Amino acid sequence: MQNVDAIGSGIPAIPKDNYLTNGFTLKSWLLTKDHKRIAIMYLISISLFFMAGGLYASAIRLELLTPETDLLTSATYNKVFTQHGILMIFFFLIPSIPAVLGNFLLPIMIGAKDLALPRINLLSLYIYWLGGALTVYALLQGGVDTGWTFYTPYSTTFSNSYVMAVGLGIFINGFSSILTGLNFIVTIHTMRAPGMTWFRLPLFVWAQYATSLVMILGTPVIAITVLLLAIERAVGVGIFDPAIGGDPILFQHLFWFYSHPAVYIMVLPGMGVISELISNFSRKKIFGYEFIAFSSIAIAVFGFLVWGHHMFVSGQSIYAGMVFSFLTMVVAVPSAIKMFNWSATLYKGSISYDTPMLYAIGFMGLFLIGGLTGLFLGSMGLVVHLTDTYFVVSHFHYVMVGGQVIAYLGGLHYWWPKITGRMYSEFWGKISAMLVFIGFNLTFFPQFILGYMGMPRRYASYPAEFQVLNIFSTAGASVLAVGFVMPLIYLMHSLFYGKPAGDNPWMLPGLEWRTTSPPPTENFEKTPVVTWEAYEFGEESGLDLEAARTRDSVTTV
Amino acid sequence: MSDKHMETGEGHIGYPGYFGVFAILVFGTIFTYFSSFWDLDGTLFPGANTLLALAIAFFKMTCVMLFFMHVYWSPRMIWLSAVASLFWLAIMFAYTMSDYFTRSLGVFSV
Incomplete structure (x- = not known):
């Protein structure tokens, strides 16, 4: 049912033949080349890592409930925050939107039957599992205490934890990112349906394209850096340790050359999701399509030029620092372009506050705070006071959780009817979205104040005057945890008891809404021909405008 | 150079050619090793040893890209x-x- 006439037909039935019914054996899943099944396996995997990372976060917040070092020892605390960071960044945040939503939707959104390299896609999943398994093994054996940044010379010379094994896990996992990025770039270049020109691509696809560029250019650098670290640690070649002729700041250059752009690997796909949500739930063509598309590319490019702002107090030359500080201000421009264009899209839009849109609006507020506090940290003078305080922790959580995780949840709710063919409970969805927003702010806003007051990060104990704000933060984390657990319950519930969603429950013009829910293995019965512009809500797109106006009665559970 | 070449393999250098490139890479590695014993830093200018090693590495990388990765025919x-x-x-x-x-x-x- 991929033709235009199908839109808005409102037939709420699960098609018998779809990618989920194409084989029920374990083998049919483990050896599949279907991008949608691979995405589902990624979804399960990253959710498990998210839960594990969340447990570590809970331990951190419980420890910080009191000023004393009581629940965990200092050594254990070092391992707990390190492992929280490693699991969340390398095994959840980085693969989340590209590997789950991107894998599932990118081919469908451009009218392709699959990704260009399906076997490579499956290989990337196996590599991800291998890297993850090795890392989890190392964590269970005793873990690592270097911080997720692995700063030298502590990581190469002094730490007696499982640096090598975790480093190897991250090294292996990097290839998964590279292969996914490569696959997306080739697919977008070569597999677009007839009529799907570059400027008809959904902005989610543009964001994935920009992200993929960062993935294939940046990830090899972190892989080599971890390898150099291992060589120094194992063989004693002087690369980073000054005692044997190395330079520890070189490690920071190489590490941040990847790890700052990695922030954009995490947040750019989220921005792509938000572009979809803002336009579609405002039922209005997005404002400044080309500017948003090119701002994604600009973020990817400029993101590679600012890494030195992580090193202002490391001993880096002050002159290099001035250049990096200036470029950090520059990289804020394309992000601001997106924010202004999203706001302009909302203006006079026909906004519906469905669960995904609540997440999108939450994203705009939280990412705005995260982004603007990044400018504080890009200022060379102010950062002397703020470096390694909770201000930094709060800033990057506003970007990573307030931005990326919220966008991921918004995207997951938005495309859940397409992925599973069933609607979830809007009521519980909205409650959950609001709990996440409230819990998040209660958790992390006090940390801005704590950081500004001078509370350093990565310590298990702190002066008693900081306790009140830490209690707020821990209380907020509890609310946040409830907000995160709820979708797990009602989304699982919807798999069995949810109302059939129909092909196009939100009444939208995108290609993914012109096939069945769940889609067939080959995505479309016939290759679609695109004759309409992106986010075209007029009759040109073939939308049934009357059905769109009465959409609420179709989707409300 | 063309897609046809990519499909048929015409224009590639074949096994002897690939082994030749491999031999150049091995020779480059050995040359890098022995050149590290020359005191170019003292006789030419500081950093000359590193520059030579990087130049050899760049040459080897170019060979890999052009021939092993088929960029030359792409x-x-x-x-x-x-x-x-x-x-x-x-x-x-x-x-x-x-x-x-x-x-x-x-x-x-x-």
Whole structure:
């Protein structure tokens, strides 16, 4: 049912033949080349890592409930925050939107039957599992205490934890990112349906394209850096340790050359999701399509030029620092372009506050705070006071959780009817979205104040005057945890008891809404021909405008 | 050069050619090892040893890209991507070296 006439037909039935019914054996899943099944396996995997990372976060917040070092020892605390960071960044945040939503939707959104390299896609999943398994093994054996940044010379010379094994896990996992990025770039270049020109691509696809560029250019650098670290640690070649002729700041250059752009690997796909949500739930063509598309590319490019702002107090030359500080201000421009264009899209839009849109609006507020506090940290003078305080922790959580995780949840709710063919409970969805927003702010806003007051990060104990704000933060984390657990319950519930969603429950013009829910293995019965512009809500797109106006009665559970 | 070449394998250098390139790579590695014993830093200029090692590495990398990765026979788009990636690598070196070259200048010293 991929033709235009199908839109808005409102037939709420699960098609018998779809990618989920194409084989029920374990083998049919483990050896599949279907991008949608691979995405589902990624979804399960990253959710498990998210839960594990969340447990570590809970331990951190419980420890910080009191000023004393009581629940965990200092050594254990070092391992707990390190492992929280490693699991969340390398095994959840980085693969989340590209590997789950991107894998599932990118081919469908451009009218392709699959990704260009399906076997490579499956290989990337196996590599991800291998890297993850090795890392989890190392964590269970005793873990690592270097911080997720692995700063030298502590990581190469002094730490007696499982640096090598975790480093190897991250090294292996990097290839998964590279292969996914490569696959997306080739697919977008070569597999677009007839009529799907570059400027008809959904902005989610543009964001994935920009992200993929960062993935294939940046990830090899972190892989080599971890390898150099291992060589120094194992063989004693002087690369980073000054005692044997190395330079520890070189490690920071190489590490941040990847790890700052990695922030954009995490947040750019989220921005792509938000572009979809803002336009579609405002039922209005997005404002400044080309500017948003090119701002994604600009973020990817400029993101590679600012890494030195992580090193202002490391001993880096002050002159290099001035250049990096200036470029950090520059990289804020394309992000601001997106924010202004999203706001302009909302203006006079026909906004519906469905669960995904609540997440999108939450994203705009939280990412705005995260982004603007990044400018504080890009200022060379102010950062002397703020470096390694909770201000930094709060800033990057506003970007990573307030931005990326919220966008991921918004995207997951938005495309859940397409992925599973069933609607979830809007009521519980909205409650959950609001709990996440409230819990998040209660958790992390006090940390801005704590950081500004001078509370350093990565310590298990702190002066008693900081306790009140830490209690707020821990209380907020509890609310946040409830907000995160709820979708797990009602989304699982919807798999069995949810109302059939129909092909196009939100009444939208995108290609993914012109096939069945769940889609067939080959995505479309016939290759679609695109004759309409992106986010075209007029009759040109073939939308049934009357059905769109009465959409609420179709989707409300 | 063309897609046809890519499909048929015509224009590639064949096994003897590949072994030849491999031999060049091995020779480059050995040459790098022995050149590290020459005191070029003392006789030419500081950093000359490193420069020579990097030059050999760059030559080896070019051989791998052109022949093993088939860039030589690939469309212009692939050439553009390869050159762009080198430009991107240059960014990493340039900005890192901007730190090293100016670190000894102190804070706004004359």
